[in-house]
Amino acid sequence: MRFYVPLITCIAILGTLPAFAEETPVKDAKELRALVIAKREATISAGINGKIDKMDGDIGDRIKKGQVIVSFNNSSYLAEYNKSKADLQEAEKIHSATQQLRKSNAVSMIEITKAEAGLEKAKADLQLKRYYLDESVIHAPYDCRVTKRLTNAHEVVPVGTKLVSIVGDEALRIQALVPSSMYAQLKLKDKISITLDETKQSYVASISHIGAKVDPASQSIEIIADFDKYDPNVIVGMSGAAKIN
Numbered sequence: 001m002r003f004y005v006p007l008i009t010c011i012a013i014l015g016t017l018p019a020f021a022e023e024t025p026v027k028d029a030k031e032l033r034a035l036v037i038a039k040r041e042a043t044i045s046a047g048i049n050g051k052i053d054k055m056d057g058d059i060g061d062r063i064k065k066g067q068v069i070v071s072f073n074n075s076s077y078l079a080e081y082n083k084s085k086a087d088l089q090e091a092e093k094i095h096s097a098t099q100q101l102r103k104s105n106a107v108s109m110i111e112i113t114k115a116e117a118g119l120e121k122a123k124a125d126l127q128l129k130r131y132y133l134d135e136s137v138i139h140a141p142y143d144c145r146v147t148k149r150l151t152n153a154h155e156v157v158p159v160g161t162k163l164v165s166i167v168g169d170e171a172l173r174i175q176a177l178v179p180s181s182m183y184a185q186l187k188l189k190d191k192i193s194i195t196l197d198e199t200k201q202s203y204v205a206s207i208s209h210i211g212a213k214v215d216p217a218s219q220s221i222e223i224i225a226d227f228d229k230y231d232p233n234v235i236v237g238m239s240g241a242a243k244i245n
Helices: 007-015 075-103 109-135 180-185
Strands: 031-045 050-055 068-072 137-139 144-149 162-179 191-196 202-215 220-227 239-244
Touching: 031 191, 031 220, 050 162, 068 162, 075 109, 109 137, 162 180, 162 191, 162 202, 162 239, 180 202, 180 220
Parallel strands: none
Antiparallel strands: 031 162, 031 239, 050 068, 068 137, 144 162, 162 220, 191 202, 191 239, 202 220
8 A cells, every 4th residue: 555645745844854055154154262362471491400599470460571580599600600701811811912922923823723712712601601690580571470380489490490481461362263264355454353251341353363274174264363452351361252343
């Protein structure tokens, strides 16, 4: 026995199916999620071996450019620098005396060569000791805030040890992934409005960088936009809904 479904019923059933062809693809949407990032961020490491005498700034503290962040006990480095400085003065005197004797042919070429090499060696050694002495005091490279302290005062650390993480919070920007289908429409200085989840406030930023590569998995491209105005209430890590105007 055969059963026939009325044509009207078939049409009714088809009418309830999702209209996939008529849906707007997600990649064409202009509203997206964005993250607040810093233009300048760094983890400062020790340039020398030594004992930390003092660390200024705790989590969240603001530090001005040039302010001392970390200082090492530099007594041994200072002594080595002074010794190298004295060695250079001695080498300069020997070189000068050798040049005077050279005028009267009272010195051999070997002695002249040794004096010149000794002078250059003393200069290089003093430069190296000056570097070590300078590295015993670390200054903030720009106006920043401390995000993490990785060591403490009175600790003895080897060269390369991570000491403190900082972020320049006066030059913030937003990072977002936009559908690659919008690439042709993106232009530098285009405005982006973002409403941050944490502050519930809206802000405006201008596109400053457009990525040079499309992510094949998500079919998206990265953009960076700089905030038009500084707001001390906005900090790195905040996020929200953004829209390209």
